[in-house]
Amino acid sequence: MPEHSDLDERALVSRARAGDEDAFASLVRMHQGRLRAMLARYLASEDVYDVVQEGFIDAYRNLGTFDPEREFGPWLRTICRNRMVSFLRQRRRQRPLSLVDEAIAERATDPAADAHADELSALRTCLQSLQESHRVLVDLRYGQSVPVKDISERFGKSETSVSMMLMRIREALLKCLRRHAPTAGP
């Protein structure tokens, strides 16, 4: 995320309020990293994209109600968080997934749990620190969504041992993340 000053942001906000779409697009570019990181804690990757975009549309529509004396970032985060919560709740009838979604939605309402944009760059660093075979495993399972069953067949290991190995890699990644982004941790 590029550095930006409050002054720039205020100027962009007032231009956006006057109807300048490009100014708003600049605000979008400024804030999208952090927002995506925030939502990525709770949503699958493909949903993050939609929800952030919906959040920005909401924000744009409601710019008239934004008090320019206040900070723009927290306002935007609240809007996106609300969007996410309603997204998680929308699928009420698609049980059983929605049972979990609903519980996640409850957790997601806590602003204190906001992530930082640098989590993604910290994660990049941490992924680099993994040994090659572990990185391949993470890439297969989470990058390409290959089911554990298929991975286990490909590597000739039991599903349980693949699961446990993934779990251990996740624990290592979490530890690494805590070191790089000590205030947040995913």
Added chain:
Amino acid sequence: MPASPRADGRTMNTDGMDVEEWSALLDAYCNGTIDAEGAQKLAVAIRSAGEEGDWVMEHLALINLVQHQHDHASADAVAAGFLERLRAERTGSKLVRAVRERSGAQPSSPVPRRGVSPWLVAGAGFAAAAVVALTLAWPQYQRSRERGPDLARVAAVDGAVVIVGAQGERPGMAGGGLVAGETIITRGGSASLSLTDGSTIAIAANSELGAVASTAGGRSLALMRGSVRVVAARQAPGQSLSIATSHGTAQVVGTRLSLAIVGDTTRLDVEEGAVRFASARAFGAVTVSAGQYAIAVADDGPGARIQHGDAARLRDATALGATPDDAEDDAYAIQEAIDAAAPGDIVYLPAGTYRLRHTVRMRTGVSLRGESRTRTILRHDGQDAATMLSASSVRDLTISELTIDGASSAAGPAVFAYDSQRLSLHHLSIRDFADLETAIGIQFIGDQGVRAFAHGVTDSVISDNSIERMGVRSEWGAGIRVSWGSSQNRIERNRIDGTGRGGIFANDGCEDLVIVGNSVTRSGLTAERFGIEIWKGCHRAVIEDNAVDHRISFSGSDRVAVRGNTIGAATGASGQPPIAGIEIIGEDAVVTGNRIEGGQRVGLLVDGKVPCRHLSIARNQVQRMHESALSIRAVDPGIAERICVSGNTLAGTLGDAPSAGAGVILDGTGGRVLDLAFAQNDVTGNAGPALVARGSVTRFATRDDRVADNAEDGWPAAASAPVPPAVINAPTSARVGQTVRFVGAVPADAHALWDLDDGIPAIGSEADHRFAEPGTYRVTLLVWRADGGLSRSEHALVIAP
């Protein structure tokens, strides 16, 4: 594995379930293959905010982040996709949509959910970015591009017509070509095009039509202004001709049609064949056949969509003298159009504001429809229109797609109905009715007095309406009211904002109501503050998945189900806090899975002033009340008995009310509260005691409640001998629409209540039900024996599509 060392050195005490199992559940959730039992476990863990919950959330977050990390393409596409959408919506940049069609990308529609390779998603992201790049580069593209092959030839020109393209502007001449990227503009004149596939397009005056692309998939054009008539040649297999506007895209394989932009709508009329017409706002697509019309609207109200129907049945009221946007009364002309119409006809009001000085009366089978609820406005004008639209002693009609504006002077109701059947009132915007007690958006009524409950309005649907500012200074101002024997009605997905009293009321003998998915905000600006109120003899109501700002109440009504509603945090802006989140007065009711977010005096209130018995109150979340999270009372005199309270969170009562701020208050002063069964409730963090019991409170059994961190944690000891569970015989899976039979082992002198997690509660030893939606249902059987003791059992049922 009892505990797992965590990478940070802490250990996770997983208490019965090991890390392997949590990992497996998480994996199944991410794959979308989790079963009901697993989902339940995971949800409970997440909610508990204990160590398991934190572990699950932490790992879930990591998995999502890693996945996100791989999804490079979508990063910049957020900003780009946003701009694209915004421009398409705000400036009606039709070319953008048409170009998107060419690239096959749908950046604003949901991409496949879990289990899909992110590379596919990334592909969509790249495509989205490509769309934007193309869009932004469009003018340069037009300037720099070499003239490509013609997409169409100008067949005829009449008057001023120009073509704007890479070489600037040139006069439109018959015989000239039109290539992708060029736009033909008729200024006062008209023109016709012949496409290379043999299709012809007649362009009316003052229109703008862009040639977007000719590809293997067919030809695409974009109409930016005005109207066109298309005679499409039969397309080669796999090809189609598509014409986009900012409201929708018509896709044809061979047909005659006309497409026109009128204000902020696009109207399609099909003369021959069939056209697929998709809304630009992703509210679905319809197939429009010969003789039918369709209108796509720029409307962001609830349930916006494409309206379509039989063009021959449309009776344009303006042809009979209704004239929008003038100072004259239009009520008589609209009435004349309705009177002249035959059953099955639709009286159509094109865009504009129509003044009503008298009530317009509907007739059986004749519907009333505007162009869209933002464009067609019926506005009250004068003093003598108590009701704006009346549907009395009629049946089988629809009123839709219009605004009914009380202009802050009409007495209301906006739509009044008596003695009618099968009405459908949908996609209406109702607003600004005067501060009188008749200021109600939609009112259904039947007979009172000796003929009580006869002649109500039945079998009707009130859906997707937006109702605002109804009698905000009247103690009766309301969004929707059904009364006196108006039974079997559905009230769905309405949005109600700003009322004197509240959102939705039903009173006196309105049975079998379904009230689902509505939202109520700023209710009770003058009195009472009700979100949804069901009063006296409104038996067998289902109140589900509503979001309201104030109380949901049922009183003197039996076999009511209140599920999955959210009662928002009351602000308490005016005077005393509202009395309760959910008020429960009746028998054989289930109140489950609701969320009451704070600020009321009492969260869940059972008031035995009318006998309350055989109730199931389960899995509700109640927090931050002033007086108590749950109150069961029967005072001076009254009776509340046989109540099962299980799995609720009753927490964080504030204790700023005069009386204590307790988790649970049981009050039998002057009455009787008895046979209570509490199990697995979370009674924690209340500022006052966990439990306050007064007066006659007897036979109170508890089991496995978690009581902690209250000012006093006193709680009755659990019964030493656990009660055997009730026995349910039923299948564990079935299909949508199939009748499922549940049989319980119920002694002859016992009373059985079923919560099927859907529809109304059933009573008796057997229950039959047809589930309309796939999913996993949590069926509960409660059996109260003659001695008041309770046996309870749950049964999971999977309904497949």
